[in-house]
Amino acid sequence: MMLLPNLIARFLATASLLAPKLTSRLAKPVLRLDCNDEFHLAIFSDLHYGEEEDGWGITQDVNSTRVMNNILDYEVPDFVILMRPLVERGLKWASTxxxxxxxxxxxxHALFDEESKNSVSYTQHASKTLGITNYYLPLYPSLSRSDCESPVAILWFFDSQGGAPFQADADSEEIPDWVTPDIVSWFVAERKVLAEKWGPLPSLAFVHIPPTAFLTV
Structure with missing residues (x-):
């Protein structure tokens, strides 16, 4: 679980008074801090559902679902991040x-089309880059704030790709297994636009396989 600390959230909410108003990029409710200036995230990664369907995989899937349900019951998050898609409950969620x-x-593409049919899915395909799930979601202050229409943070999602092309020949090359340079270029350009509109904002980024640049940090 993660939350945006109260002190930072309050500072950002105050600073956002100077930012222009925002028209939502989503045809659904925007994400907001609660009345305590907190936003709780539950993150599930690498779930590996559907393995060994005639053997140990069945028990593994049952156990994974049980653990996830227990966590969601106990933590009651505001939003769920899935590094692989899973539709459960009525909680708002997004995937990469x-x-x-x-x-x-x-x-x-078919996977994304199915996710898009779910009313509580915030997964998007917002760029013309390789991959599907390259997008961002603004996080707004509580409605109790005097200026609640300017975001206090940005949630970024990157498609690290990989795997095999759909119904391709057996000797076909696999899809690049990383965040490619064109995705990075898209991020840099989008981040500049957001900074010009709202000023610098803190961010969280979600990706299944980290960029190779992490190895040199």
Whole structure:
């Protein structure tokens, strides 16, 4: 679980008074801090559902679902981040794809189309880059704030790609298994636009396989 500390949230909410108003990029309720200036995230990664369907995989999936339900019951998050898609409950959620989301019998585009049908899914395809789930979600102050229409933080999502092309020949090359330079260029350009509109904002980024640049940090 993660939350935006009260002190930082209050500072950002005050600073956002100078920012212009925002028209939501989503045709659904925007994400907001609660009345205590907190926003709780539950993050589930690399769930590996559907493995060994005739053996140990069945028990593994049951146990994974049980653990996730227990966590959600106990923590009661405001938003759920899935590094691989899973539809459960009525909680708002968003996902980002990785190397298991493109296979001979699994289409990344079809997967996104199915997610888009869910009313509480915030997963988007907002860029013309490689991959699908490259997008961002603004996080807004509580409605109790005098200026509640300017974001206090940005949640970024990156598709690290990977896997095999859908219904491709057996000798086809696999999809690059990383965040590619064009995705980075998209991020840099979008971040500049957001900074010009709202000023510098803190961010959280979600990605299945970290960029190779992390190895040199």
């Amino acid at each position: 794809y990785g190397n298991h989301d493109s296979q001979y019998n699994l289409s990344r």
